[in-house]
Amino acid sequence: MRVEQAFIERAFQWHKRLAIGLSAAVAALFLLAIPSFANVFEIDDRRLITPDDQMGFVGVIACADTKRIPTASLITTPDANPQRRHEVITTVAHAFFTKDGDRWQDCSFLPEGDPTRALPITYVMTGTSTPGKGWNDDWAVAVVQGRVSTDMPLPLPLSVDLGAIEEHRTAGAFIQLAGHNGERLPMLMSENCGPRHKRSGSHNFGDARVFNHDCDMISGWSGGPLLLRTPTDVFTIAVNSTRFNPVVHQTGFPFDDRFNPNTAIRVDNDFLAAIKRLTVDGAPIQLADSTSVCSSGEQADC
Structure with a gap:
């Protein structure tokens, strides 16, 4: 009792x-x-998540x-x-x-x-x-x-590097990032984006735990899954984490692989x-x- x-x-x-x-x-x-404050590269491609997205x-x-x-x-x-x-x-x-x-x-x-x-x-x-x-x-x-x-x-977890991501993309896969509009609904997503190569100017250049990515996002997207979607499966390859990243960005500027503020922690180790x-x-x-x-x-x- x-x-x-x-x-x-x-x-x-x-x-x-x-x-x-x-x-x-x-x-x-x-x-x-x-x-x-939003991190949007050139044209903002964020949109509403719909039932067809199966998210x-x-x-x-x-x-x-x-x-x-x-x-x-x-x-x-x-x-x-x-x-x-x-x-x-x-x-x-x-x-x-x-x-x-x-x-x-x-x-x-x-x-x-x-x-x-x-x-x-x-x-x-x-x-x-x-x-x-x-x-x-x-x-x-x-x-x-x-x-x-x-x-x-x-989604299933998948540990991949940039080379493997490119192989998946060549085979028809694409990347999506999910989040929401600030600290409010509705749920949103950004697509036609993904991890990008770093250059030596990047403050996390040598850190394999972190992807730099060019998905559009705003406050509230922290923790959102970076998804690799193939014709048959969906994989979580990272979680979006930009809150404590010290690099700044101005909305609408082109992506710069030296000073990309959008980061995601890789699913690994x-x-x-x-x-x-x-x-x-x-x-x-x-x-x-x-x-x-x-x-x-x-x-x-x-």
Whole structure:
């Protein structure tokens, strides 16, 4: 009975906090337009996501103590159990942490930005707990309690370099980036874009963890999946992470591969390992009353 009472109490407290957090999230989603700085190269190609795009796996993260709503995306692996009771999402570490390491509380995943479909996030693995200092490791993989859909095709993780991307493009693949309009809906996407070669002037020239890309975006696209879509499959190859990038850009200027401000953290190494682990195992067994977070770069027992 004590265990059952603990679960009941935890559920009551979570729903209470969720109601408060979602009310703030709903208000943020439908705020009037606020001028926001966009990274747009030449002509803005952002557009609304439509049902034909088959991107129902993209959504936003809402936490109880912030109005920020970064982007996130469901993901799966071939070894994931079809009968599992959880989902896994990819996003950025700064969806859960401030730049200095303070953590947002009681976070939920809202598929397609819909507050009525919110699911609690129970466990998070990140590459850093201080994304303002370690933005090159600004990735996160989170476990969501419950299923969004049992028949929705989900993207798979894929670790690729620029050469492999070009091979896929030659074979008919293309790149897409998903996000939303500032800190509001609707969900948007940018296409006809993708990772670009760096030159020595780039501040992350030698860092293989990071793609520079020329997809158009605005504040709120952090955590959005950089997707490689082939004629038969969809792959997440990186997550958009530009918030703590110090390079600036003026909307409408041509792409410059020396000073590209749009960056994405590649799905590779610890990031890829976290995806594979959590899609199979889910969250560790626990009786916690809030989201548990573990930073793989700082804690050996994640």
